[in-house]
Amino acid sequence: MSKTTKTFSIAPDGVDPAKVPTRELWTGKKIPAIGLGTFGSDRFNMQDIADAVLGAIEVGFRHIDCASVYGNEDLIGNSLKIAMDGGIKREELWITSKVWNDKHDDVINSCKKSLKDLQLDYLDLYLIHWPFPNFHAPGCDVDSRSPDAKPYIHENYMKTWRQMEKLVEMGLVKHIGTSNMTIPKLKLVLRDAKIKPACNEMELHPHFQQQELFDYVRENNIVPIGFCPIGSPNRPDRDKTDKDTVDIEDPVVKKIAARLGVHPAVVCLKWAVQRGQIPIPFSVHRDKYLSNLKLTVENLLSEEDMAELSKIDKNCRLIKGHVFLWKDGQTWEDLWDMSGEITPP
Template sequence: MADKIDPAKVPSVKLPSGTKIPCIGMGTFGSDRYSPDEVSAAVGGAIRLGYRLFDCASVYGNEDLIGEVFDDAFKSGVVKREELFITSKVWNDMHARGDVLLALAKTLRDLKLDYVDAYFVHWPFPNYHAPHCDGDARNPDSVPFSADQFMRTWEEMEKIHRLGLAKHICMSNMTIPKFDAVLSRCKVKPALIEMELHPAFQQSELFDYCVKHNITPIGYCPIGSPNRPDRDKTPGDVIDTELPEVAAVAKAHNIHPALVCLKWQVQRGSIPIPFSVHEKNYASNLAAVIGDPLTDAEMASIAKADKNCRLVKGQVFLWPGAKGWEDLWDLDGTITK
């Protein structure tokens, strides 16, 4: 087993509530490549190694086995519940009135928890797709984003927050126009946002917007997610670890380019959640954020490497009449108020 890393040495970010969240976590979305047993085993290894942030979701299909790992870790004294920051997400088919509470109740039962530290609206619309579908799949019941519909869901999120079942409520896969349409209507503001972030897709405008509004970004696909589902792979996708700027920094620090991507994101102010079932990889991911920082010049160099290359385009959520995946991200210039 890799050497354990003292969690106290891992930098943290303070949320508006005063709660601290580790600056790096482990994602658990691997259902298209790995079995729930493999993912949950990696979570167990990561806890023992020193990880304290875990990003879960009901749609990943593995929360029940991850819950057994959490329960065992608590009972065996490896870690205390309050030492972990555990997140989950409500899936798109559970946006209706009352469904958010039902969804969270199942997640809490599966994860064997009394509360989650953060609960996200996974996607900002109720568009459902079947697990493991291909990129051409479409649901005829899918609809464009509606601020009114979203706020009905967010009001349900605010209820679970008042009940103490979710310490923080959060959003994911948002855009600036969507935020502009709903933020002023939120009684409880989102503490975190999950968004695709990596050197080839830096989303600087959205990133700065979130920071301005005290919403801490969590970055998924932080190294370009080479094992992402096949439906999310398209010709012309950029490979982050092969970017010349990233490769040059990796050579200067004598580390793998993937670790440069993680260092860059942490120093920028976001929280990467890389996923791997291989101990060697998730151990080096955690160790990467401790010491040996990138220089200002190296950070500036990587900032210029942005290729605006979105990897998770979300085309399976498109509604009848949509022109393309760009419509999901408000790139057509319109938004439903």
């Protein structure tokens, strides 16, 4: 598919975007309560992902979650242009991107590159992808470590955040936010930020509910966006361990799915939407991303279902971040402030 051969039209079997629930940010702006992820790891063709973006917009998606490190923003930009040339107004879309670890000291140029690739004048949301300024792109060896790897250093992070704030002042970004953070880190950012984070993107699924962090961001008017919402069965092999659990095979999830006559993945996504986070499932298959969107406008789970699902949390983090460790002898827990103190400000 290319922008010269593909035409755009709203799919008759799609979902009216006006019926998709939203979450309100502290700015008063509303963000669609489900988005399409665009990280296909090493398992999907990048053009297929770009085609899925256009297909998702055709069926009613208006929230697309991108990142520079995914390496496909230029192709996604073609899809966005087709949609907008075909009648979708820019203000109807919510487009997120993220600055990668090796650009913490060059945020503005990184954002401008994403805007150029995405063929946009502004981003609705721009996130700091990871709080560590360590270069490792998807596909790298999990056992390797960047020679210039460093822990979270708050003074340095705030220098990056000041550039994020500048992007808002320049009109290149409407909202800024964090990703892969912890409560100790967020406390420092909230203390020192001039412009508070609008969102925090974090791993969230029934087997990893992060209740304390989830409650903390909501109490501070930060909207939680959840990646890996069904447990990411297609995540890169480097992120898999023998101890990982599988959400869609959980007996409770399967029982509820059987009663409703849906796939267990639908239960995971509906749990996320009804809980109050914004899931960003990924799929290049039309039937799946259309089904994902349709479920947001249907009342599927009862209060009893939600209560039962709240009890299956296994604290199973799937995306552990091994490659961002900064010294020998560490485990991934150090990245998440689980086995030591963060570097003080």
